[in-house]
Amino acid sequence: MREEEIYQVRRQRVFLVLSGIFLGSLAMLNIVGITRFLDLTFHVFGLKIPVTIAVGILPYPVTFLCTDLISELYGRKRAADMVWVGFLVNVWVVFILWLGGVLPGASTEVAIDAAGRRPLFFEIQEYAFLIVGGSMVAYLCAQFCDVHLFHFWKRLTKGKHLWLRNNGSTLVSQLIDTVAVILIAHFFSKNGLPLDPDKGMWVQLIVMIASGYVFKLLVALVDTGPAYLAVKLLRPYLGLKQYEEVYSKEFSDSSVDTQTST
Template identity: 40%
Template sequence: MTKDSGKDLPVDSLLYERRERVFLVLAGIFLSSMTLLNVIGITRFVQLGPMSLAIGVLPYPITFLCTDLVCELYGKRRANFLVTLGLGLNVFIIACLYLAQAVPAVSPETMPPWQMLNLAQPVGMPNGDTVSGSVELFDFIYSLTSGAMFASMMAYVAAQYCDVQLFHFWKKLTHGKHLWLRNNFSTLISQGVDSFMVISVTFGAVWLAGGISTQQMLVLMGSNYLFKMCCALADTGPFYYFTFKLKRYLQL
């Protein structure tokens, strides 16, 4: 018998509880980072050195560290379950946005003053629409984010499942050795898939309409991937540290 949180638990029960708690923490960080990407998305672009980035990209590389840790500690099945859960959450978010858009707004007499925007000039949106004049704030946000969320969901599905498959491919190929190889190679390739898809789907309509140049598209793709590549290489140290510590803590 051993003690945990003041209660006597068998060793097997304690290990089970520890493993489920750690998985819950990793899943929570993964889902929070993914949701934050969809919430803030392309609402603002920032300049980090030579990179022009949507702020939604900033927390996203953490998701790949989480899936790699789940792959290493819990196996392929748990990792795929986590990615599928994230896909379901993406669908839920898009459904909530669609429902909110479909429900009629309150009358102008009872409408809060911040609910309407008065645009001085027409604004081109990522989905190819143009909004101008007096527009409801939610309609503006919906036009801005709905296309980007659909793009991020498509990129998410391709990149995350790709990451899990490649991680286990490299693990099997190296017979469980060389953590750095499966961590970096799986993430670098899947991040490239994600960067290409999310930019091409989000801004594809604007690019075809001539609202954004090919050079700007390439800069966005390159900046997106460069940032994720730097994060992927930088998380090698944390991946080694957490893998070593958690394997001892979870007695794996």
């Protein structure tokens, strides 16, 4: 096998791995979503710092790392294509959850148990419908913002300072996503968010937004090192020189786009 053919196989393989992690994380967070909230409250010098995050937030920062790596190595078009595929995955998740709810259940299924609860599937379905509905809007806005800002900073710095475009694009897009998801989940659901009726609504919403965003911010800062390492290792593995990208329009062959560094 020729060297260029080897690089072609590697480029396709790496793209599939990054896309698989991205889409798997996206599907996971939309299913688990807000089914559980984690209380990570801590104290600093006697001061209580309330931190409440949805369990669905845990895999979400990984999606931004994947889009940043694909943007860096494969170009803006490939990253944008993956965002749209992620949107279709959201639609697919909703469809399967809807279909599973309308089809007749087994004869042994109990509609309402002794505690007045429905089968677990319907509880997951209710939460998933809520989070997917809200996250579809937030997802498209945040991910396209991430891709756009990543390439804006890349052009501005002429391909240098990966840390700037990696963190700058992610931090802005994560803020958009966090605010949109929390507000949509609260105002378009009956009891989707665990709010205490004895406390101020906006105070609790702000705590949730701030908690989720700070968590994502910390993860974004921490993943700068892995992002640098991944790019450093993958460029020679993919046969790319510094600042080169796999050419989007001819992804199936071994062409590379050398104009992105100018």
